[in-house]
Amino acid sequence: MRRSGQVCGIGIGLRLELAEELLERRPPEIRWLEVHPENYIRRGGRFRTTLRRALDSWPVVTHALTMGFASAVPFDAAYVRELGAFLRDVGTPWHSDHMCFASVDGLFAHDLLPVPFHEESLRTIRQRMSEARDALGIELAFENVSYYASSEASDLSEVDFTVALLEDPDARMLLDVNNVYVNSRNFGFDPRAWIDRIPPEKVVQIHIAGHHVRPDGFRIDTHAEDVCDEVYALLDHTLERVGPRPVLLERDGNYPTLDELLVQVRRLTDIYDRATAAHAAVREERARSAHETLARDGQS
């Protein structure tokens, strides 16, 4: 039976390395799961069985790796149809991919490759997201990526570029807090100021992950390390600002035991509970203040 329900709180990615124990124990700390459609489309066997079992226990959200909303060439229509069927099958409430490209001329890099932050990239992403939204018939969100080199063709900063994309009324964002942090350290900007520029109502989901720090201090988004304290703190700041949004702990390598992962999930839950309560308190205070102002104005 499909487990439907609201996607909220802390989720993790469904990975075969942890799946057997996860599906056996079904820990309540984990509220939802994320899957990469490319890992399941046209695939039977253990992956299919694992997904079916997961769908019995958790709501599932899809997050793709290979469409790349910044692709200069149109999407493969046949694949988009397959993807649409998969999204309907798992009942995802929205679907996301990245603000980057992953293929061109039929070649696939199997990585998230950045594009220059300029007008043509903006137009392309808007167009591709519109095409995909029409074809898939579902809310779409783009994710900000880590990038490791800056193109001289860029005439916008990353955050200006992102905010410009979000001006589209249909645009939604998967805000990757770790990617903001990694980029801030590699390129020297204030990650909190970056996040404060993002309209909170546009954020549908949050990613958090660990990253690798090279001996020269350069940071690589690997999803193979534990989340660092600075990124936990940035998540706290983000949730207090945007309010309750589902948070996905990404782990794609160097896997800890499930119990070790659950310790991190509990820490994230504590942050989630504190920050979203603070967010609610601020909203209540604002509402009360607005009500009192209205009442005073009515009396005068």
Place this chain on the structure above:
Amino acid sequence: MTALLDHQRAFMHMCFDAEPREAGLRQLGAERDRWLLYRDMVRTRLTKMARAGLPRTASALGDEAFDGWVAAWLADRAPRTRHIREIVGELLRWAIPRWNADPNVPAWLVDLAALELVRWEVGALDVAMPEAGDFAFDRHPVVNPTARILELGHAVHESETAPPYPPVPTLLCVYRRADDDRTGVQPLGSFAAALLRALMPGDRTVTDAVRDVAERTGTPVDSALAVRLGSVLETLIRRGILLGAR
């Protein structure tokens, strides 16, 4: 060509070319080493996936040689699939004709790679297990739809034996078990392989399939065949290759 398309093509060349071209790197930007980081990440990920699908082949070739073949494939062809698991097949379909023509690559290694690829692909086959009732000779057989018969020239399935593998005609059935999704490899004799081939379509009764195989192989229908048949069918059913009948 648009500037964005130009950027993306230059990026792909930088990732996949045998050597990154300086002009292409300059086109991407000034931070040469940072762009080359992407080349390293892309190639490392793809090489790791190829190793995951072909662990014994990679080990037999040696790390440096295996990575060299992956690099040559990337430069000549590169991944055409969005499903990263499928690069294992893309790589091998490119490499096997070259290995067959290369006197430095032993013939058994091609067989080993072929076996690993079939195992890899059978594990991922997108097929549903059909319903099957109890086995009966007068009913139509139901064979596991993931079953594949491989004809090889070396006993490369004997993974506990260290290479090189001597030449010996080898018939194998590679299949995915319905109960736990694990792949299995079942050695077959020539009679068992012929019988399994005859059972696979499921378009005639087991009795008719056995009669056809006996005729084609010139096997007398006698008590010896009955014993042999019982043994083969028992193995196929126990392994989950023959699911039953309908």
